[in-house]
Amino acid sequence: MNDDARRRRSRLPAFLRRLEPPRTLDGQPDYRPPAAVLATCIALVVMFAAFYMALYSRLFHHHPHLAAAAVTVAAMLPALAVYAIAHRLLARFGLYLWQSVLVGVVLLAVMAAAPDWARTVFPRAYDRYAAELGGPGKCLYATPYNLDRARSTFAADHLGRMIINPVDDGPAPLRLDHAVDGGVKHLTPADPTARRILAQYGC
Known part of the structure; x- marks a missing residue:
């Protein structure tokens, strides 16, 4: 990055600045760690939502082993798909603080709504x-x-x-x-x- 680019970047609000990713051994940007963090967060949120679905559907009461397997698969498949796509997209478009905040807000909203969704799909x-x-x-x-x-x-x-x-x-x-x-x-x-x-x- 040249000096002019650094000066232009420094004038941007921190919220809009491009974040520097970790580097590989040969000095190239490595977006796999941020993608892995995102995939892990996705897995946790999906597991949380799937657990409520299994709980309200009473699958956990009648078939606990099947429910545990279903929750695990439901969490892992989206996480693997997100990881496979995310590090390529980040390498192309970059990683910004606003992206991280937006994703965090969306994931927290999904977690907060999961019990209500499960109750709506599988009501008492x-x-x-x-x-x-x-x-x-x-x-x-x-x-x-x-x-x-x-x-x-x-x-x-x-x-x-x-x-x-x-x-x-x-x-x-x-x-x-x-x-x-x-x-x-x-x-x-x-x-x-x-x-x-x-x-x-x-x-």
Whole structure:
């Protein structure tokens, strides 16, 4: 770098200056270490998000070894891809402080949002009931089957069967299948009475 280039570079704010990478034994810029740091950060963030996905889907509860393998693979594949691409891009365009700050902010935002994403993709049974049937704007919201006006239990002899029993006397209990935490199937009526109730309220 000549003296004029150094002077122009020194007048730039530190945030916009090009960072000097480590050097190889023959003195050439070596962007592999920064790329490795970026790939490691990507692996940690993806592992964090994948762990929450496996936790909320209950994969960790039912198949812990499979879940651990899935989380590891989900973290390693993007990290290897990022490393393979990043050091070439950095060698071509350079490494700047603003890039590092921007990537750090994005990765922190992804980590902070990971639990909410996992909860949205694999909701609890009560959240699924509110989203599909009993929440604001849904067909059972202004009925005795609103969870604020009913008792909800789960059948001991049938996995995933949810029973909504109105507090008011008269309405029959509503029995729904596929009511499991982390499930992806929509709630469905478990018997003719449930089908009649859902049809009555336009569900």
